[in-house]
Amino acid sequence: MRALMRFLVAATVTMLVVLPTWGETPAPAAPGEHDPTDLAKKLANPISDLVSVPFQANWNAGVGPDDDTQFLLNIQPVVPFTLNKDWNLITRVIVPVLGQPPLTPGASATFGLGDILGSVFFSPSTAKNGLTWGVGPALSLPTGSDPTLGVSDLGGRPDVRHPETEQGVDLRSPVEPDLVVRRRR
Numbered sequence: 081m082r083a084l085m086r087f088l089v090a091a092t093v094t095m096l097v098v099l100p101t102w103g104e105t106p107a108p109a110a111p112g113e114h115d116p117t118d119l120a121k122k123l124a125n126p127i128s129d130l131v132s133v134p135f136q137a138n139w140n141a142g143v144g145p146d147d148d149t150q151f152l153l154n155i156q157p158v159v160p161f162t163l164n165k166d167w168n169l170i171t172r173v174i175v176p177v178l179g180q181p182p183l184t185p186g187a188s189a190t191f192g193l194g195d196i197l198g199s200v201f202f203s204p205s206t207a208k209n210g211l212t213w214g215v216g217p218a219l220s221l222p223t224g225s226d227p228t229l230g231v232s233d234l235g236g237r238p239d240v241r242h243p244e245t246e247q248g249v250d251l252r253s254p255v256e257p258d259l260v261v262r263r264r265r
Contacts, residue, residue: 143180154174154175195220218236220233
C-alpha cells in the first residue's frame, strides 16, 4: 500500500510540473538572443555543449502477475566541458527512480533507485559536414536500492553517438556488446 501511495505522489508531482506548460508556444527570440529552434535541438542532443537536466517519466503497463503499472523516472544530467578549441568532453548520467509493483505472487512492491548508467563522450567542438558525433565509454553501476530494481552487476561498453545531421535525422546508436563484471555470491 505504501508503494502505491509513493507512486501516486510521484505521478501527481510529475503531472503538476508538466500540465501547466502543455501547449505553450515559446516567445520569439529578441535580437541577439538564441533561436528557440536551435535551443530545442541542443536540448535533444545528448552531446551538445549545453548543460541540461532532463527528466523522463515512463509508465509501463502489464508488469508482474497482476498486470500492474511500473513508474520509472530517469533523471539525466548532461554536463559538457571544453577541453580545447577543437574538443569537448561531455558527461551524462542516467539515474532511474522506480516504483515497482510486485513481480511474483506474494511479493511486495518496491520503490527506490535502479542501476546508474554513466557515459563520457569526446566530441568535436564544431560539426563537420553537418554531422555531430561523440565517442567514449559507458559504465553501468550496481546502485539498485532493492534486488528487483537493479542487476547487481558492474557493466561497461564503448558508446558512439551521432545524433544530429544537417537534415535533422537522429542517428543515435550505442555500440554493443556490453562487458559485464559479475560478483560471486
